[in-house]
Amino acid sequence: MNLNQDSSSLHHVEEIVKAAAAGTELTRQLLAFGRKDPIQMRPVDLNRAVRNMQKMLRRLLRENITIELFLADAVHPIHADINQIEQVVMNLCVNAGDAMPEGGTLTILTRNIDGETAMDMPEAGVSKQMVCLSVRDTGCGMDEETRKRIFEPFFTNKQKGKGTGLGLSTVYGIVRQHGGWIDVHSTPGAGSQFDVYFPKSELPIEGEMPRAEKQPQGSKPVGGKVLVVEDNPSIRSIVCDVLRRNGYSVREASDGLNALQVLSEWGQPIDLLVTDMVMPAMGGKSLAIKLQRQMPKLKVLFMSGYTEERLPAMGKIQPGEAFILKPFPVERFLSAVRGLMQEEAGR
Ligand SMILES: Nc1ncnc2c1ncn2[C@@H]1O[C@H](COP(=O)(O)OP(=O)(O)OP(=O)(O)O)[C@@H](O)[C@H]1O
Numbered sequence: 001m002n003l004n005q006d007s008s009s010l011h012h013v014e015e016i017v018k019a020a021a022a023g024t025e026l027t028r029q030l031l032a033f034g035r036k037d038p039i040q041m042r043p044v045d046l047n048r049a050v051r052n053m054q055k056m057l058r059r060l061l062r063e064n065i066t067i068e069l070f071l072a073d074a075v076h077p078i079h080a081d082i083n084q085i086e087q088v089v090m091n092l093c094v095n096a097g098d099a100m101p102e103g104g105t106l107t108i109l110t111r112n113i114d115g116e117t118a119m120d121m122p123e124a125g126v127s128k129q130m131v132c133l134s135v136r137d138t139g140c141g142m143d144e145e146t147r148k149r150i151f152e153p154f155f156t157n158k159q160k161g162k163g164t165g166l167g168l169s170t171v172y173g174i175v176r177q178h179g180g181w182i183d184v185h186s187t188p189g190a191g192s193q194f195d196v197y198f199p200k201s202e203l204p205i206e207g208e209m210p211r212a213e214k215q216p217q218g219s220k221p222v223g224g225k226v227l228v229v230e231d232n233p234s235i236r237s238i239v240c241d242v243l244r245r246n247g248y249s250v251r252e253a254s255d256g257l258n259a260l261q262v263l264s265e266w267g268q269p270i271d272l273l274v275t276d277m278v279m280p281a282m283g284g285k286s287l288a289i290k291l292q293r294q295m296p297k298l299k300v301l302f303m304s305g306y307t308e309e310r311l312p313a314m315g316k317i318q319p320g321e322a323f324i325l326k327p328f329p330v331e332r333f334l335s336a337v338r339g340l341m342q343e344e345a346g347r
């Protein structure tokens with residue numbers, strides 16, 4: 001998890017530091033946050049991830065709990081860090097197990113949410129296609145008062161030493177970082193269901209990409225050096241992935257200041273700057289102006305969630321620059337990149 005860029009994870013870390021000082025038991029979450037391997041966002045097959053966890057879950061949950069999987073066929077890939085996805089599934093299943101001390105059934109379901117259904121979803125602006133992962137139990141359930149508080153760090157109904165109350169706040173942080181959200185349904189005495197929605201990945205699972213898609217018709221890979229500057233880690237990693245798969249050599253930065261640092265470490269002039277407009281430390285436009293002074297042939301592709309005319313301090317789009325509104329389909333992004341790269345350096 002990139003702690004510099006995600007204030008919600010930073011918040012978690014602060015909470016964890018506080019809790020550690022208070023001597024609370026924090027093994028699982030601490031392990032997760034202390035993990036050495038960096039976050040790797042890739043297209044992930046949720047069904048495969050769940051199946052791979054089945055044995056581990058069987059060992060983890062008591063024998064009086066039946067585990068059922070209902071995994072829909074052809075579930076879309078999601079853009080995710082597999083370790084974090086496992087952590088989400090694990091936390092939800094452990095909670096489900098805890099909610100069924102007398103035994104019961106734990107069900108894990110996956111399904112695609114497409115088209116109209118997706119449009120009705122509360123945050124459907126993000127993506128029209130999503131995947132839903134549900135974890136259902138036949139346990140004690142919870143009342144409305146509890147349900148409202150379950151994502152708060154340190155909220156727990158478990159006995160002292162049994163729960164830290166960090167499980168679901170961690171789950172929430174991870175899901176938000178993946179651009180998704182969570183719905184909870186529960187009936188006291190009957191059970192609970194956690195529905196976790198993830199946006200569909202624009203990229204197929206690795207190793208399954210059809211040959212034809214690798215090189216869209218009529219466009220030869222042009223190559224070139226690209227710096228991607230974007231403060232949202234999920235978007236940044238999708239954009240970098242797409243560029244790399246299309247033959248560009250790519251470096252990434254989280255904001256304008258970080259970009260200058262990354263560039264000086266790279267030590268080579270770049271051909272294209274792909275940058276978000278609004279970022280915490282030095283926005284896209286200031287960065288572009290600064291870099292174009294050093295590299296007059298530099299092409300710039302601005303990405304923003306604001307419409308072009310509403311952008312503050314956007315100024316006029318110059319030759320050699322282009323603008324793309326987020327969210328955008330990968331193909332439109334790539335054709336903007338190709339267009340800029342093939343443009344004569346007319347300035
Ligand atoms: N499936 C569930 N059924 C009933 N209550 C649940 C369920 N999942 C969570 N809860 C309630 O939400 C609370 C918070 O869950 P959370 O996972 O954040 O912490 P915890 O399980 O108490 O502790 P930890 O996960 O850190 O071991 C739980 O204590 C429990 O009251």
Ligand SMILES: [Mg+2]
Pocket residue numbers: 091094095163166167168
């Ligand atoms: Mg828990």
